[in-house]
Amino acid sequence: MLLEYATIGLGLLVGGVVGVIMFALSYILILRNYDIEKLTPYECGFTTFRDSRDLFDVRFYLVAILFLIFDLEIVYLFPWCLAFYAMSLFGIISMIVFLIILTVGFVYEWMKGALDW
Amino acid sequence: MVFDIIFFFLCQVSLLLTGLGVIGTRNPIYAIFFFILVIINLSICLLLLSAEFLGFIFIVVYVGAICILFLFIVLLLDIRTIELGGGVLNYISASIVIMVSLLIELLLSLRNGNYLNNTLSNIKIISIEQWVETVHAIWNITTFGEFLYLYNFHVVVLVSLVLLIAMIGCVVITLEYRILLSSPVVAQQISRVANLRFLY
Numbered sequence: 001m002l003l004e005y006a007t008i009g010l011g012l013l014v015g016g017v018v019g020v021i022m023f024a025l026s027y028i029l030i031l032r033n034y035d036i037e038k039l040t041p042y043e044c045g046f047t048t049f050r051d052s053r054d055l056f057d058v059r060f061y062l063v064a065i066l067f068l069i070f071d072l073e074i075v076y077l078f079p080w081c082l083a084f085y086a087m088s089l090f091g092i093i094s095m096i097v098f099l100i101i102l103t104v105g106f107v108y109e110w111m112k113g114a115l116d117w
Numbered sequence: 118m119v120f121d122i123i124f125f126f127l128c129q130v131s132l133l134l135t136g137l138g139v140i141g142t143r144n145p146i147y148a149i150f151f152f153i154l155v156i157i158n159l160s161i162c163l164l165l166l167s168a169e170f171l172g173f174i175f176i177v178v179y180v181g182a183i184c185i186l187f188l189f190i191v192l193l194l195d196i197r198t199i200e201l202g203g204g205v206l207n208y209i210s211a212s213i214v215i216m217v218s219l220l221i222e223l224l225l226s227l228r229n230g231n232y233l234n235n236t237l238s239n240i241k242i243i244s245i246e247q248w249v250e251t252v253h254a255i256w257n258i259t260t261f262g263e264f265l266y267l268y269n270f271h272v273v274v275l276v277s278l279v280l281l282i283a284m285i286g287c288v289v290i291t292l293e294y295r296i297l298l299s300s301p302v303v304a305q306q307i308s309r310v311a312n313l314r315f316l317y
Contacts, residue, residue, distance in 0.1 A: 002121045005164065058291050061189045065287045068182040069280050075174055076265070076276065083262025091266040094273060101277040105284035114288045 062114060073102055125165045132158040140208075145191045152187070153180050169257045 080095050109115060135158060138151035156179040163172035265273055 002124055002165065061193070062287060062291045064182075064185050064189050066284065068186060069284050071177060071182040072280060075177060076273065078173070078177075079170065079258045079262030080266055081262075082258045083260075083266060086259075086263050087266065090270075094266050094270045098273050098277045101274070101281055102284075105281040108285060109288055112288050112292060114292055 059114075066109065066114065069105075070102075121165065125162060128158050128161045128165070132162065146188075149184055149187050149191065153184055156180050156184075167257065170261050173258075 076098065077095075080091070083091070132155060135151050135154040139148050139155060142148050142151065156175055160172040160175045163169075163175065
């Protein structure tokens with residue numbers, strides 16, 4: 001069982017090693033000038049006015065929630081794709097109905113202006 | 118095979134340690150990163166138990182979506198005024214209640230856990246070679262797909278309706294005040310670039 005995931009593990013290993021090598025090279029080879037000004041808080045040429053934890057618009061959070069819903073849609077698309085070989089027309093129609101109902105919600109969001117800025 | 122089992126228990130040990138890290142750190146951002154590690158360990162355990170669908174779904178849903186929601190919640194919290202790290206003693210009563218309820222649920226499901234046997238009871242008994250061939254031929258996710266889209270289509274329609282209600286609900290809750298704001302017309306803004314005012 002574990003050997004079947006050996007290629008994925010090899011990919012993870014190679015990716016991790018390449019990442020470590022690149023980080024280590026940039027850490028070793030680059031000249032570094034230490035300066036106290038580099039550690040001061042900085043915001044568009046000014047010193048910071050207040051703390052960075054602050055209230056922000058709820059529309060950012062709305063985008064995250066809408067992303068979550070379409071992410072859950074992927075969960076249902078994924079087994080459909082892998083069971084596609086066994087399906088008759090009924091399976092395809094069922095997926096189309098599923099997508100139509102979700103597209104109604106997407107059109108509602110678009111018309112309501114939830115995706116505008 | 119022994120290496121499989123050792124790797125499985127290593128994953129479980131790191132699952133427990135990262136789970137302790139979630140409730141142990143004072144910085145909530147670090148707690149979220151520990152939570153991502155918990156989910157990755159958990160999905161590795163599920164993959165080793167050959168429950169591939171649950172493993173992938175845990176990564177897609179929890180790491181992909183729920184962690185982003187948690188990040189937004191942490192940003193929304195007013196951390197400056199809240200004194201963090203009040204100790205485990207504040208949560209221990211609630212956690213005991215949740216733990217006991219999960220334990221009761223586990224014991225109940227172990228007691229009458231023959232739901233799968235009931236659904237599979239009409240399959241005839243085959244030899245062990247045929248069983249191995251069947252199990253290796255039909256993948257877990259493929260089974261879910263056939264089960265959902267060929268035999269239990271009404272569940273899929275119910276799920277899509279629930280997702281539709283979730284979409285409409287969050288739009289209705291958050292977007293009421295948007296009528297007061299003026300939104301720019303995109304086509305107008307793009308056509309203003311064509312004036313080339315900055316070139317002259």
